[in-house]
Amino acid sequence: VAGLDEFMPHPEDNPLTAERVAMGRMLFFDPNLSADARTSCASCHIPRHAFADTLAVSRGTHGLTGERNTPSLINRGYGRAFFWDGRAVSLEAQVLEPVTNPLELGLTLHELERRVLADPRYRPYLRADRARGEPVRTVVARGLSSYLRTIRSGSAPFDAWGTGDTSALSVEARRGMALFRGKANCISCHIGPNFTDEEFHNTGVFAVSGDSGRARVTGRTEDVGAFKTPSLREVARTAPYMHDGSVGTLEEVVDFYDRGGRANAALDAEIRPLGLSVEERRALVVFLHALSGRITGH
Amino acid sequence: MLSFISTSRRPTRAATLSLLGVAVGGWLGACSSAPGGRDGAQAPGQAEPGAVRQRLAEAPLTRRVSSEWVDLEGRTAGAGRFQAMVDWSSGDLALRNLSNGSITRLTANKGWSEFAGSAAISPDERFVAYAWFVSEKSRYQLRLYPLSGPDSGQVRVILDEPDVVYPMPQAWTADGREVLATIQRTDQANQIIAVPLPACTGCTRRVLRTFDWRYPYDLSISPDGRWLAYDFPPTTARGERNVYVMALDGGRESTIAASSANDLAVGWSTDGSHLFVSSERAGSPSLYAVPMNGGKASGEPVLIRADLWGIFPLGTTSSGGIVYGVNTGRRDILTVSLDPSGRANSRATSILSGSREMPGNQAAWSPDGQHIAYVTNRGSAIGFTGPTDIVIRAADRTEVRRLSPKLSRVGAVSWYRDGSALLLHSRDEKGRGLFMRMDLKTGALATLYTEQANSFTRAPNLSPDGNTLYFIANSEAAMMPEVVALDIRTGRLRVVLEASRNRSVTALALSPDARELAVLHTDRDGEGGGVLSVMPVSGGNVRELHKAADTLRFSYGVIEWLPDGSGIVAGMTSRDDSEANPSTELVLVPAAGGAPKSMGISEVGIRSVRVSPDGRRATFNVFVGGAELWKMEPPKLDGGRVATRR
Numbered sequence: 001v002a003g004l005d006e007f008m009p010h011p012e013d014n015p016l017t018a019e020r021v022a023m024g025r026m027l028f029f030d031p032n033l034s035a036d037a038r039t040s041c042a043s044c045h046i047p048r049h050a051f052a053d054t055l056a057v058s059r060g061t062h063g064l065t066g067e068r069n070t071p072s073l074i075n076r077g078y079g080r081a082f083f084w085d086g087r088a089v090s091l092e093a094q095v096l097e098p099v100t101n102p103l104e105l106g107l108t109l110h111e112l113e114r115r116v117l118a119d120p121r122y123r124p125y126l127r128a129d130r131a132r133g134e135p136v137r138t139v140v141a142r143g144l145s146s147y148l149r150t151i152r153s154g155s156a157p158f159d160a161w162g163t164g165d166t167s168a169l170s171v172e173a174r175r176g177m178a179l180f181r182g183k184a185n186c187i188s189c190h191i192g193p194n195f196t197d198e199e200f201h202n203t204g205v206f207a208v209s210g211d212s213g214r215a216r217v218t219g220r221t222e223d224v225g226a227f228k229t230p231s232l233r234e235v236a237r238t239a240p241y242m243h244d245g246s247v248g249t250l251e252e253v254v255d256f257y258d259r260g261g262r263a264n265a266a267l268d269a270e271i272r273p274l275g276l277s278v279e280e281r282r283a284l285v286v287f288l289h290a291l292s293g294r295i296t297g298h
Numbered sequence: 299m300l301s302f303i304s305t306s307r308r309p310t311r312a313a314t315l316s317l318l319g320v321a322v323g324g325w326l327g328a329c330s331s332a333p334g335g336r337d338g339a340q341a342p343g344q345a346e347p348g349a350v351r352q353r354l355a356e357a358p359l360t361r362r363v364s365s366e367w368v369d370l371e372g373r374t375a376g377a378g379r380f381q382a383m384v385d386w387s388s389g390d391l392a393l394r395n396l397s398n399g400s401i402t403r404l405t406a407n408k409g410w411s412e413f414a415g416s417a418a419i420s421p422d423e424r425f426v427a428y429a430w431f432v433s434e435k436s437r438y439q440l441r442l443y444p445l446s447g448p449d450s451g452q453v454r455v456i457l458d459e460p461d462v463v464y465p466m467p468q469a470w471t472a473d474g475r476e477v478l479a480t481i482q483r484t485d486q487a488n489q490i491i492a493v494p495l496p497a498c499t500g501c502t503r504r505v506l507r508t509f510d511w512r513y514p515y516d517l518s519i520s521p522d523g524r525w526l527a528y529d530f531p532p533t534t535a536r537g538e539r540n541v542y543v544m545a546l547d548g549g550r551e552s553t554i555a556a557s558s559a560n561d562l563a564v565g566w567s568t569d570g571s572h573l574f575v576s577s578e579r580a581g582s583p584s585l586y587a588v589p590m591n592g593g594k595a596s597g598e599p600v601l602i603r604a605d606l607w608g609i610f611p612l613g614t615t616s617s618g619g620i621v622y623g624v625n626t627g628r629r630d631i632l633t634v635s636l637d638p639s640g641r642a643n644s645r646a647t648s649i650l651s652g653s654r655e656m657p658g659n660q661a662a663w664s665p666d667g668q669h670i671a672y673v674t675n676r677g678s679a680i681g682f683t684g685p686t687d688i689v690i691r692a693a694d695r696t697e698v699r700r701l702s703p704k705l706s707r708v709g710a711v712s713w714y715r716d717g718s719a720l721l722l723h724s725r726d727e728k729g730r731g732l733f734m735r736m737d738l739k740t741g742a743l744a745t746l747y748t749e750q751a752n753s754f755t756r757a758p759n760l761s762p763d764g765n766t767l768y769f770i771a772n773s774e775a776a777m778m779p780e781v782v783a784l785d786i787r788t789g790r791l792r793v794v795l796e797a798s799r800n801r802s803v804t805a806l807a808l809s810p811d812a813r814e815l816a817v818l819h820t821d822r823d824g825e826g827g828g829v830l831s832v833m834p835v836s837g838g839n840v841r842e843l844h845k846a847a848d849t850l851r852f853s854y855g856v857i858e859w860l861p862d863g864s865g866i867v868a869g870m871t872s873r874d875d876s877e878a879n880p881s882t883e884l885v886l887v888p889a890a891g892g893a894p895k896s897m898g899i900s901e902v903g904i905r906s907v908r909v910s911p912d913g914r915r916a917t918f919n920v921f922v923g924g925a926e927l928w929k930m931e932p933p934k935l936d937g938g939r940v941a942t943r944r
Contacts, residue, residue, distance in 0.1 A: 005489075007507040010549040162461040162483075163503070181485050182750075183774075188728060192487040192508045269745075 001152050001296060003159030003193050008077045008149055011092060014142045016149055023125035024147025025297075027140060032115055033099060035061040035106030041098065041144075044070040047298045050234035051151055056245030060104040067103065068211070069245035072238045074295065075231050077149035080198040084227045084243045087217045091145035096137060109137050116140060147297070153233045154193070156293030169290055176287025179280055184257070186284075188270040195232035195291065202226045203271050204262025209244040224266050236289045250288050254281045353601035358931040360603075363621075364399035368925035370610045370623040372417040372428075373468065378615025381927065382417035382426045389413025391428050391443060396621065396929065404443055405453070418467040420474050421616075425495070427456070427467035427477040440465040440479060440493060454496050457503060460484070465491075468516070472523030478506075480514055486729050488513040490528070507544065511728045515539070516563040516611055519546070521570045525593045527563040532556065534727030537686070537707065541575050543593050552594040555586075564622075565614030566590075572935070574620060575599070576609060583609055585620070587935060602933045607654060610925075618932025627924035629656045631672060633917045634899060636909070640860060640867075640886045642898040642916075649917065651695045658686070659855065659905040659919050662712045662720075667911045668693055671720060672919075673708045688720065688736075693915075703736060703743055715762045721746075723758050731755035733767060733784075747784050750774065757855070759808035759815070768815060768835065770806055773797035781806060781817065783835065794837045804828070805857040807866065808835070809889075816843075816859060816866045818852050827851030830868055830887055844887050844894055849873055853882045855906055861913045865889050867897065869904050879903065879922060 010016060027033060031040045044058045045051040051073035058066035068084050076082070081089065088094035098104040099112055107115070113136040116122050129139040158177070160168035169177065180186045189197050200214040206225035214223035227243045241247040247256060256262075258281060260273035276284070372383035378396060385392040390403045391414040404426070407413060415429030415438060426443045440457035444450050457465055462481045469478040476492040483489065488509045494501035506526070507514075514528040526546055529539040541555040541563045555561035557579040564574035564585065572587040573595075584604040589597035608625035615621065632646040649670060650657065658673035671690045686708045690699040703722070710723040714735070722734045722743075731749035736742070746767065749755040753771040760767055767784040778797035785792070795803065795817065805818035814832045817840070821829060827846030833839060843866070846852050853869030860867065866889060869882040882904035885894035903922040910916070 003505070005505050005508050007544060007551075008549045009551065012550060015548060162459060164459050166460070187485050191485055191510055193489075193505065194508070197510060269748075 001154035001294065003154040003156065003162065003293075004075065004152060005078065005193065010077075010145075010149065011090065014092060014146065016146055019125055019128075020143045020146035021150055023122065023139075024143035024145070026121060026125075027116075027144050028147055030119075032119065033105060033107065033112060035102075039105060041105075044104075045073050047295070050074050050153070050237040050295060051297075052238040054239065056240050058104065060101070061106040064103045064106075066101075068243050069240065071230060072234060073148055073151050074153045074233045075194050076151070078194050081200075081228055085214050085217050086200060086228050091148055092141045095141050095144040095148065112140065113137055151295070151297035153293050153295045156233070157290040158287075159193075159293065161290075170286065172283050172286045173290045174287075175280075176283035176285070176290075179276070179284050180287055183280070184254075184274055184276060184284055185270060185272075186257075189229045190232050196229040198229065200226035200228055201268040201270070202264065202266045203257070204264050204267055205242045205244060205246065205256075207262045207264050208246065211243065213243065222266055225264060226266070226268070232288060232291050234292050234295065236292050250285045251281070254284050352598055354603075354933060354935065356934065357603045358933045360928050360930045363396050363927040363929050364394065365626070365924075365926040366399070367401060368623055368927045370612070370625075370925055371415060372612070373419065374613040374615065374621045375419045375470065376421045376423040376616055378613070378617060378619055378621060378929075379423060380419055381612060381621065382419050382428065384414045384417070391417060391426065391430075393426070393445075394927070396927070399927075404445075404451075415464070416466040416468070418469060418477065419613075420470050420477075421472070422474055424474075427470075427479070427493075429465050429467065437462065438464050440467060440477070442477075442495065456496060457481075457491075457493050469518050469526075472519055472521065475501075476504075478517050478519065478526070480517065482513065486511050490514055490517065490526070506546070510534075518563060518565045518614070520566050520590075520593075521568055525570075525590075527554070527566065527573055529561060529563045541573070543573065543590070545593055550593060554588055554590075554595050555599075562611055564611040564620060568616060568618065574602070574614065574933075576606065576611060580604070583607055585609075585930075585933075587933060600935055603930070609928075612927075620930040620933075622928055622930070624926045624928055625924070626926050628903065628920060628922040630920050631657050631661045631670070631917055632901065632920060633670075633915055635915055636897070636913065638913075640865065640895075640897055640913070646899065646901065646918075649691055649695050651697075655689070657689075657919060658709065659921060660710045660712075661906070661908055661917045661919055663908055663910045663917070664690075664713050665715055665717045665911060667915075669698065670917060671711050671713065673711055688722075699738075701736070701741060703741070705732075705734075705743070709756075710758060712758065712760060714760065714764050716764075721758060721760050721767075723755070733758055733769070746786050747789070757806040759806055761808065761812045763812075766812075766835075768794065768806060768808055770803050779803045781815065792837075794835065795833060795840065804852075805855045807857045807859055809859050810861055810863045816857055818854075818857055818868070821845065827873055830857070830866065832866075832889065843889070843891055846870065853904060856882065856884070856904055856918075858907045858909055859889075860886070860909055861911055863889060867907050867909060867916070868894070869907065870894070884916075884918065 028041045031038050039061045044053050046053050053070045057068055058070040060066055082094035099107050116136055126139055157168040189201055191197050202225040206213055212224045214226040241253050247253050258274045258276045261271040369383035372381055374381045381394040383392050383394055385403055389407045389410055390405045392401050392403045394401050411433040413431050417426050417428035419426050424446050428441055429438045430441045431438050439455050442454045442456050461484050463484055465479045465481045467477050467479045476494050478492055481489050481491055490506045492504045512531050514530045517528045519526055525543050527543045529541050531537055532540050538560050541561045542551055543554055544551040555575045559578035562576040564576050566573055573590050575586045575588055576583055582605045585602040585606055586599040587602055588595050588599045610623040612621045612623055631649045633649050634642040634646045635644040637643045656675040661670050661672040669690050669692055673686050674689050675686055688701040688711055691697050705724045707725040708722050712721045719738055720736045722736055724732045726732050733746040735744045735746055755769050755771045757770045758767055765786050770779050771782055773780045779802055780793055780797040781795035781803055783792045783794050800822045802820040803817050807816040815835055816832050819829055827850050829845045830843045831840045850870045851873050853871050856869030858867045865886045868885055870885050871882045872880040879902045881900045881902050884897040884899040886897055887894045901920050903920040905919045905921050907918040
């Protein structure tokens with residue numbers, strides 16, 4: 001996929017194999033792995049919406065409403081911190097949490113294992129790991145995280161421009177890119193081919209939602225209201241935005257940052273009023289659309 | 299198993315890194331987070347001894363290959379017959395014969411609008427990949443120069459992308475079909491890429507790994523082509539580097555050497571059984587061999603040779619040698635006594651007391667004239683990068699204080715008028731210029747100003763009341779230097795001297811009464827030796843004090859007011875380009891106008907000058923580039939020969 005790294009980190013005990021990816025894909029779309037047997041990972045991480053959904057906050061098993069906006073799974077294989085608050089440090093550590101979260105899939109790990117073992121479709125994939133004495137939950141985590149590593153997006157107009165195709169970006173998109181890297185200062189957090197520093201920043205959104213974000217994990221005052229920088233790959237397809245889904249469009253996102261976020265005691269030092277003109281704000285949005293490309297892992 | 303990862307302070311990080319796919323061989327040091335990972339805890343200023351228990355009974359022989367025109371940007375490989383390099387007399391790509399030291403120019407550059415940069419020879423010594431600046435595109439290309447074969451001498455462009463600021467070829471894949479380069483992108487992210495040779499039809503360049511604002515360096519591939527070794531700073535706060543090995547066919551990576559000192563990847567043994575690492579963990583730069591197995595450290599490192607001060611790894615050879623540069627340049631801070639007329643009445647002597655420090659370009663007198671503060675590199679293995687300390691010495695040369703702020707690049711230091719703090723000009727982890735106040739009692743840092751993108755701030759001058767900071771920055775519109783004043787209390791910027799195509803400002807000094815600014819700038823046509831002018835701090839009329847004579851030029855950055863405001867000290871250097879290292883003479887230009895007077899001080903490489911508050915002494919920093927090229931015989935471990943290549 002053009003524009004992305006070939007190096008994608010994985011634990012030594014979970015190299016990417018076709019078998020694990022196939023099993024993970026099956027698990028991802030399996031509604032039986034939820035309390036109401038009607039909800040799957042794909043219910044919120046919808047492939048046609050760049051593996052996000054269109055709701056402000058996710059809706060889980062039995063129609064229960066979650067706490068935060070469903071993050072896109074695009075390029076998460078390159079990630080270093082998972083969930084909006086970064087409480088998981090690897091995909092393997094992340095993937096089982098939604099399964100056991102009562103507001104998401106609502107199973108116990110024991111029930112998850114029981115249902116997987118009962119489903120003959122999974123048996124061929126379980127055999128090797130089970131023979132080594134691996135718990136089913138570990139095999140499931142390896143499979144799901146392997147599948148997530150195949151969900152990637154690159155080959156966007158931005159990538160074509162980067163390798164010398166000067167016609168790939170319109171004049172307005174190029175203007176937007178210059179603003180992105182300059183006056184608008186987006187680059188201070190949305191850096192690199194995946195457009196994220198994988199760090200946590202307080203932009204002031206929490207002042208309304210009341211969600212303390214990263215501080216839930218660290219317990220540190222300075223982390224109150226900080227959330228992980230999301231990738232901007234496919235961002236045009238993942239509305240609504242922010243950890244609480246409180247911003248409906250890309251235009252509104254740009255307006256939010258142009259105003260300098262929302263003031264609070266722990267506002268990130270990079271967030272400040274930008275003084276963008278109407279044309280500049282529009283150019284930024286045009287550039288953000290140029291980050292939509294080809295998605296793999298459907 | 300012992301590892302080369304120094305004593306643990308936070309052992310629980312190992313589990314975290316393991317989950318991230320980063321294999322760790324044992325205890326983790328304080329600075330051992332994964333590349334691209336979040337910062338580890340800040341390391342203390344002193345290097346810890348590390349876990350080395352073995353040393354070679356017989357250190358391998360070394361010999362000096364050359365001491366003339368040594369360029370440390372180019373590498374050797376293969377049989378090690380040549381080093382690719384830049385001939386800095388012309389900007390050409392050149393080859394140095396490592397047998398006799400002779401240099402052959404490969405390109406025929408016409409003028410300095412274009413020039414070569416970093417270069418790396420292919421393992422079969424048939425090609426040189428090199429960076430080349432193309433003026434009409436205002437960017438670097440990655441080019442290929444065939445040294446032999448039917449297309450010998452026919453230069454090919456192999457990478458020309460608008461998003462690439464600088465391509466730095468450093469190694470080749472084991473099959474010699476791809477060049478491995480680090481690139482800095484326009485968004486300031488750094489990447490390791492593999493660029494195919496033109497003969498590979500349909501091949502495209504691959505991005506192996508993306509990093510953030512920090513860059514990987516010293517790339518080398520294992521002989522079996524499976525592993526890539528490199529060094530990288532694990533934290534954004536300081537410049538120390540660790541050594542990592544990543545798999546080229548997947549997502550595995552191991553930390554090979556991690557400590558709070560510099561650890562550099564030097565190259566692999568020919569059988570891939572060892573990775574050579576340069577480390578300052580024992581207090582001086584030393585070379586070690588780390589046993590390797592499956593891309594991981596597999597045993598105790600062996601000390602090969604200690605006290606390799608100033609080394610730059612330049613590659614290993616198939617015959618087993620290790621080629622490296624040694625920085626022999628001079629960096630010093632000299633002091634002289636002045637008579638009442640401002641003329642030197644003593645010989646210039648160093649204030650560094652024979653230490654191995656590498657001071658920066660500027661020292662600063664404390665307001666009471668009792669101390670001198672300056673920036674210095676701690677350690678010197680890679681010389682131009684790495685951590686910086688701030689040293690305060692008494693006027694009698696005794697070191698009284700050493701500060702190690704959590705900053706990777708401090709460029710300049712000056713004192714607050716009350717002596718309570720230092721003003722630092724640094725760069726943050728994102729490469730942006732910062733002006734910071736460092737409290738000398740607590741060591742606390744406070745950011746006064748972060749520069750806007752591409753504004754390249756420099757030459758800070760703080761008003762006596764500490765409320766206004768004058769500096770040079772590139773204007774957003776014209777990208778030309780202008781003089782601005784920052785109101786520190788409000789954060790508001792005011793342009794004092796607007797950018798102009800006809801006047802490029804190169805240096806700035808605030809008068810003792812804080813009413814005027816002395817500025818060094820180019821002539822109207824940009825062809826002369828520069829002009830020294832003064833102007834009110836409020837802006838307005840620029841009054842020319844002295845224009846350099848045709849045969850002379852003002853030295854960049856050398857400008858200082860006398861404490862009584864009666865004159866301005868500046869440096870004058872010959873414009874005769876045939877002189878490799880012309881001397882700079884310090885002169886005194888009367889503030890009221892008139893001909894400059896010699897101060898009787900002349901040295902090669904003067905970069906700045908500072909006059910003590912009582913006007914009776916002056917210090918000036920000197921920097922003269924210089925390097926030697928050395929080759930080390932194959933190290934022998936356990937009586938066996940450990941040959942090296944690539």
